[in-house]
Structures are given as C-alpha cells and as structure tokens.
Amino acid sequence: MESNKKSADIFLDISVFLTGFNKMELLGTGMLETYFNVVMNMNNVASVESFLAESEKILIKNQGNEEKINNEILHKLMPDSLYNGLAKNIITMWYMGNWMNTVISPQSYVQGLIWGVAETHPPGAKQPGYASWSTAPKTVQ
Amino acid sequence: MNTPFKQPNDPQRQKLIPEAAEIALNAEMASGPKNDLKNLLGSSKKSFDKKLDELKSQLQTALELEHSTIPPYLCALYSIKPGTNLIASEIIKSVVLEEMLHMVMVANLLNAIDGKPMIGEKETGTNNKFIPDYPTNLPGNVDPSLEIDLTYFSKKSIKTFWKIEHPEGGYAIPSQYGKDAKTYKSIGEFYEALTKNIVDLEEIAKAEGKTIFTGKPENQVPSEHYYGAGGKIITVYCLEDARRVIDEIVGQGEGTLGSIFSEPYKPGDKRYLLFGSTVEEFAHYFRFKEVFYGRYYAPTDSAHRLSPNKGLPTGKKFEVDWDAVCKIKPNPKMKDYKKGSPLYDKTYEFNKTYSTLLDNINEACNGNAAALRQGITLMYELRYKAVELMNIPLEDGYMAGPSFEYVKA
C-alpha cells in the first residue's frame, strides 16, 4: 500500500514533465488513480517498476533543473525501444484518455488534456454555451 | 390525470389549494396589516415613499435569499462523480436552474417598481454582503434555526435542502416566532408578506391614480435572453405580472401547500395527488424527498403526511450512490490556503469566474439583458472549475472545493 502510494506519486511527478501540465492541472482531471492503475495493470510489472525507478532517479538527481530533467527524459525514457514505449503511452493517456487505441472510460475521454491545449473542449462534453463559438475562446484569467 | 400542474409557469397551477392560500392571507389581513393600509391611505407622500423603499429593500433581500441557496445546491451537484447518480443529478440540476430563474425574476420585479437590483455589485460596497459567509442562515431571517453548509452530496445535505424548501420551515418552528415581526418561518411566508406589501402599496397608489410599477421596461430581462432554465422568465410591468412571479417562485419551491401539514387527512382528497408522469414538475421540497429516498413519487401518492404513504414517495426506484461523491471539506475558504499556493490560485480562479458571473448577471439585470449570453457561458465554466477543485485531494482526506467568495475582477 505504502509503496503503491509512493509509485503513484512518482507517476504523477514524471507525468508533469511528460505532459507539460502542472500537478494541479493533472489532479484536477480526477484521473490520476485510474491512469496509475492502467499503467500498473496493462504492462509488465517489472518494466513499469524500472520505469518508475528511473523516473525517480532523474527527478531527484536533477531537482530544480528543468533543462537537465528534460534532457534525461529524452534519452532515458522517451525512446521507443525503452520500456515498450511506456513514456509515449502515458502522454497519450493524459492527452487523449486512451490506452493504446482504447478509450479507458467515458470520463477519460472527457478529461483528455488535448482539448484544452487546442483551446476548446471535448466534443460532446464540457460544452461552453450558446454563441461561444462566434468569438475567440475567452477564459477568465 | 387532469392536473393544473401540467404546464410550467402556469400561475393557476400554484393555486392548487386556493382556499389554503386565502386563509393564510386573510389571517394576516385580520391581524393588523389592514389597519396599516388604512393608516397609509391618505398619509403623507413621505411615509408612502418610505414604505416603497422598504419594499425595495425587501426585494433586494429576496434576491439574496434566492441566491443564497444556489452555491450549496451547486456544491452538492458538482460533487457527484461524473456518470453516477444520473437521476439525482437531474433533480438537483432542475432545482438549481429554477433558483437561478427566480433570482432573475425577482430582479425583474425590483426593476418594475423602479428599484435597483444589486448583485455582484453589492459586494464591492461597504454595505451588506450579497454572498453569505457559509455556514450561514438564510437571508431575511427566514427560519433562523437552519444552518446551511457548502458541502458535498449526502443524505445530510439533501435533508438540509428539503428543510430549506419546507413549507413550514423545517421541523423546528422557532419559539419566538410571532414576536419578532421580521422573522419568517419559511420562504413561502416571506413571500406572502412581500406580496401583501406590493398589493397594499399598489392599491394606495391606484387610489391616487398612480402606480408603483414605474420602472424602465428596458431593464426587464426577457425570455429571449434567459431560456431553457427552469421555465420561461416572466417580465413584470404590472401587479398581475408581479403576482405571477411570486406564484411561480413559491410554487416551484414549496408550493402553497402549507395546509398539507396542518389539515386533517381526508382519504380520496384529490388535492394531494400531485405527482405522476403528466405533471411537468413539482415543488422542490418533494423533489429532494425523491432523491433522499431514491424513488419517484407515484401518481397515486399523496403529499399529505397522514396519508397511507405518509407523504413519502412510493413510485419507481432509482439508484442513488451516496459514495460516488467527491467528499469536499465543508465551507472551504481562500484563507485556508497560503496565498500564492497552487490551491489558493485555483480557488481564486474559480472565484473570479463566480464573481464575473455575478457581475454579469448584475449588468444583465440593470439594463443590458444581452449580457446574459456571456453569463451562460460563465455558468458552464463555473462547473468545470469547481469540478477540477473537487478532484484535488487535501492532506486531511477531504477534497478541495469551491469557496464561492467575491473577488474583484
């Protein structure tokens, strides 16, 4: 249980760097638990564990130095040959709500990050209201 | 079943038990106010104006009263996990949409007598706050025994909601009731007093060939700009319109059904058969009961407490999953978080949307009704931001939540 909590924390921390979204934004989707479980259950456990261990190493070693962290992610996590492409699959999961080509759940689709990046909302959900489309997207900042 | 409840916004529908309403009004009339009226008739313009100002401030209170239930209802609604509790969500949503409608209709009423609705704007002044500081009592000294939290969907919160909408003001009738004239035991009673003041003042004005409905017609929010939410908006230009607004508000809330709880039960009395698929909608009080018990009222159910169904729903069951909820920490505040911390910022962002929304409604109710178009997009945004907060865990096992505080935009 404890180790699971720790793994989930690392998963969240590395997801921040993989997706380009901060912790609050990721937590705000309400999908962390679901996605962590998908990662744990849909993959070879040993492979996930070493991915998370490597992630933790990168994050601790380069704490506070974003450039270094990114550089190590690029070489130690991103290549398709490593961890069966897990890093990219995790990014796709957060952005699209899919694991490989399957939509994980109705909510995972709705919470896909890509729609916000495109300054819109998932089609069929989080509708913005009448006439919103006739002006440039406005968010109250 | 041929029922006067068939159409929403049919004022006739509210007159389901006309004699009950009459009895209530006559009782008030007999107990003195009629004399006030006589005193006022022929009294100075000054005291008439004072009375009219009082009415305006009473309507401002009504505005605050209608608004005060919206954040708690929204909190409960938003806390329900997506894809669960479909029926319960629909029921709460329908109630909250009607509360929003009521608020704008009260603004129409206030505008009709040349008052000035103060919504977000009021927060910027030094005067009373528009948004209650939750946990709170209902504004206007309505049922002071009732304390309302901003909290998640639970049996407890739904029970509070039905007390808010209860015809007799919850179960505990304040003992001091009757001594302090400004305490009301229910929302319905508050509005009854309000109606009487409007009727009285208009009668006096009429006697002098005048009217209290002197507001600018262009300040009314018409249906063109307010739609789809809880029925069709009523614009107010005369006493008849004013009555329709109040009938609508009281009818949707609790109904003029106070007699249900005091009259003896008569088997076969059709007046208490208020339910069934042909009924477009029925009072909030009963809708919250449906949620609480997880079943619909059947067309054969009576609303009377002493009926065989004890006034409770016995119709088709629906699933209510009280655990499929984001358990937010009740009554969150911005000051709970360190300024500049991510949670502070997120809460602040939510409040900015909320405040902009209030400002927007204020603008719409003060001559620019078209502003509501943006208001509606803000209402959607409010939900998405609240839900984001509710997904963020706090240290103590609770989730964060929307605090509904006014921040300057």
Next chain:
Amino acid sequence: MINNKTYDVVIVGSGISGAVMAKTLTQAGKTVLLLEAGLTAGISLDRNGDYQNYVDYLNTFYIASAKVPNSPYPNIKDAPSIDVLDMQPISGPNSPSTSGYLVQAGPLPFASDCLRGPGGTTLHWLGSTPRMLPNDFKMKTLYGQGVDWPISYEDLMPYYEMAELEIGVSGNVNDIHWPEASNKQEQVELTNKFYGKDYVFPMEEIPTSYIDGVFTKLVAEVNTKNPVKVSGKDTKIKFSTTPQGRNSVPNKQYPYRDITWDSKTKKLVLQKDKYWCPETKEVVDSPLDEKYEYLPVGATWDPNTGQRCEGNASCVPICPVQAKYNALKTLYKSDRHKITIKTQSVASRILYDEKTGQVTGVEYKTYHTADSITYDTNIAKGKIYVLAASAIENAKILLASNAANSSDQVGRNLMDHLCLLTWGLLPEKGFPFRGPGSTTNMSSFRDGDFRKEHAAWICPIDNWGWGWPVFSPGSDLSNALAKNMFGKELRDQLADTLPKQLLLHYECEQLPEPDNRVTIDPAYRDQIGNYRPVIHYDASDYMKKAFETAKNINNQLFKATGTQDFTFYSPTLTADYVGYQEQGYNFWGAGHIVGTHRMGASKKDSVVNKDSRTWDHDNLYLVGCGNMPTLGTSNPTLTMTALTFKAAEAILKQLEK
C-alpha cells in the same frame, strides 16, 4: 398472427419521413401502425426512460475509439446499420467487399451511412437545411444533364415552409447568396421571389463561427486584390450562412405555429392562429390575448433542455442536449391514441394483389431481443402503406417483393454528394473544434452554366479541424510524439497548430446514373433472413472534372490567403480514390443517400409520381430521399421533409375520398 387489425396507414420506419407522416396522419385523426426496425429502448414515451437511453448513447460515444456517425448507437444484427469503418477497397469485378452490412460490388465502395433505429439518421445528421435552388429542379432542360423533376421549386415552396417549421430552422434568409445574383438588387429580388417578401425562419441565425470570420475575411481580400481565376475568368468567391435545424433565439417576426389538416379544402395548412391541441385532439384557436412567439423544441426528455445550441461541437454523431432537431421530437407529437408503434420489427416484404396491384400487407419480422436469431413473422394491414425506411432499405424491400418496379428504376440512380476535402493551416488562429459542424458555406458554385460540363458543389467551412480526413487532434499528437516531443514543447507545439487548422469540403452533386444501384442477391442475407443491400457504385468523369476544378480553385485560395496546404490524396487515405488527368483524388461520402426510387412525370422512367405514390400500386407511397430525381447541392433532409408533407397531404386526400 397476433394482430390482424387494419389501420388507416401502415408506416415503415421512424426516421424523419416516417415521423412527419405519423404525426400528420394521427393528428388528422387517422390510425397508424408504425414499424421500427431498431430497439424498443430508443422510443420511450416516458421521460426518464428516454433520458437513460440517451445517456447510454452518449457514453457509448465517449468510449468509441473512432467517433464515426453511427458510433453512439446500437448496431443490431437483426437490423444492421451501415458502418463507414467497414469500407474497404474492392479488389475486382467479381469479388465484392462483404465486411460490413453492405455488399459492396464496386468498382468503388459507397461511402455513406445511415442509421436504422428510432429517430433514424436525424440522430446523427449535421442539421444543415438549405433549400434546393430553383434550377436544381430542371437539370435536363437547363444543362442537358440528369433529369427534370416532375415539380418545380415553386410547387414545393409551401411544403418547404412546413418543413422549416417542423424541423425548427434557424437562419437568415437575407444571408443566403444566389449564385446568379451579380449585384445587391438582383440578390434581393431573387430572395423575395423564392422565399416570399417577408419570409423569416422560425429562429434567428445561429451565430457564425469565429473561423468563418477569419477565413471569409481573408477571402474578401483575395476577391478585391487577387481574384481566383476560373476558366481564365476572375471570379469572386461568395459565402452564405447556412440555415440549420438547431435551436437559437426565436425570431419574433415568425408567424406560424402549427401545420394542420383542413378536411374541407383537403389541404395541409400552415396556421398562424390555430393549432392542434394535444389534450382535445382537435384544431383550436389560439387564445385571443396571447402574443405568439415560436418556442424552440427542447430535448425529448425535458423541454427546458436544449432550447439553444450549447456548442457541444458533436452534432455528428450526437447532440447531448438535443438542441439539434431529431425525428423523435416530431414522432412524440403524434396523437398517442391513434398511433401503435412496433419496435424490433423489420419489414421484409410488401404483399400485393397481382391483378389489381393493391398492396394487401407488409410482412415484418419481430426479433425478440437485440441480436437474437429468433423472431416472429407477422403481417401488418392498412388501407394505405408508406415505406419510410431510407433510400437503400426502401429499394431493398421493393426488390425483395418484386413491387413498384414496372419502370425497372427501383434501386437505380443511387446518389450521394461526393466530398473532396482540403485542409491546411491558416495564417492566424481560427479556433476550430468549436460550435456546430458548419455555419457558413461557399455558395458561388452551386449553380451555373458549368453544370453542362461538371458537377456543381457547395463548400461548407468546417468547424472541427482536420478530424474528418486525418483524425485530428489525435493524429497531431501521434505525429508530435513520433518526433519524440514531450512536456512543454509538445504542449506548445499543439497549442500553436491545432487552433490554426482549416478544413473545407467541396460537396459535389452526383448525377443519377442507372448503374449506380442497389440490388439484392439471395446469397447475401442478414441473420434473420432479410436481404443485405448489394451496392454497385462508381464516380463518373462529370464528378472527377468537378474535383479537378474545385481543387484548382482551392489551391488558388489557399495560396492567396496564406493558408499552408496539408492536403494529400492517396489510395490508403480512403478506399474511394480516383484518377483524373494524371491527378489522384480521394472523395468522402456526405451521408446523403438519395435517388433509389425517383419521382417522375411518367411511369416509364420513374417509380413514384409527384405525390410520392407508386405508379404501380394505388395504395403504396414511398417517402424519403429515395424520391429525389436529382440531388442539387443542398443537404437533402429539408427537401425530403417537404416532399413528405406533400405526400401526407395526398394520403389524407386519398383516405377522405
């Protein structure tokens, strides 16, 4: 045989044609049996059931990995629907593709789908409702192509108005550009002539998309500085706003409140101050003191939901709030005491008297549960029969019954709009993926002398990025990931490009051709023994020349507006890939399945007369897009609905003879 009651009218199908028919006939006091092939859950006369069912559709849509038009809806083996995902290239003349419901004999696969289920294809339609142009009805006379209709635009005008009320059209008559108008005055004259001087739609125009503004402004500059050249001539590109069946602000000037049957004059009448009252079941006068205002029709489960479009940007395949019209809204207005609805009941054959030609029954199979192989066979009986089961199903049923086919036209002249898609990145952000699918169209090439040479087209500005051709935004993510992008760089890259995506599609009018057709073959049946449609389909040079011209115009437009072109065509992009003048083109289906039992002036070369009655059977009517002799450049639903009102009027007249 459980039920041997004889109804006034038996209707097959609860899509928009069947629903309009059922509503009109029952409100006029006639008894109707409606057979619907789809699941019982899809028609619920109880609001909560209706809502639950719709939420199921929505969740199915959310989890669909390819969000194609039929993705939210059940595809039942007992009454299968076409699925565009089943489309495959056809390898040779005698090896049809059979992977989906359609047996695609080729040479090209037919690219459009429709929905067999309660409410029919209006559940997933886009909702665009332009009328056909007057010249569209006279293609043979004016341009020597296709055939003329047996009726004119003017004949159809009153029924167009009925259709616009029934669907609830939002739009601005004055923003519809006539291709032949060369100046403002001509424009106004044509509008007055063909819409009537003071005509307005029930609701005001749906606000046009931000991207429409961006693109049309760029094109306006091109028009003045550097006009597009078509056949060597400078040509100004003009746009119209698109009338659409989705709710917006009611138009205060709109006068009509109902469509009622007048049994004295034997006509359907658009009423200003009368309406059919659901309580008393009769036409009553509006209250004298009431100021009428059109009320948008909300969701079937809650009239307060969907009174305005909420910008869900998912019209196809599903509007979550039903602000977009669907046929269930009409069906639910039927007189419930006069209508009997049988669901899970698939019509298989028409039975008729060989001597008199009178239809004597519709044989249908009622399956027990979804996908079950067990079913009961029954015969439905009525005085009059109406097939409203879609162009493909209507033709299939007639062929299976050897009915209505003395002209040998049943199943022939299958048409669609062939859509040539073009896509690029705008020089500035247009913010697509928002709002209704399309709110503005390029209307300059909807008509003109060029129709002698090549197809006309309408070209909507699409609002949903490159989703249609290349599955954006998912593909943009995959492409970026393939370059090992991640984190902020990935986010920034997507944020910079996705909002600039522009998609146009040139919807080219296919002509009626006898060899583009639906047939049946005993070798191909579904699991309860009904025929599967066998489709023979190709694109002629008339179409390909339109592709060439449209693409040429598009290239000039993209270049002059600074739109970076990302369009590519290849045999792997879609199965419909054609070559013309050494260029390859892909085309996509528009979902406009038209023409399989066309109407005409003579029984020699058409299946139905101008009232939609079959020439061969006095008491058999066919409704739906199958009736259309030519397609024009309009989305066909509005025209089909107008024709259905005309047919309903003829049926009532026949019943009350």
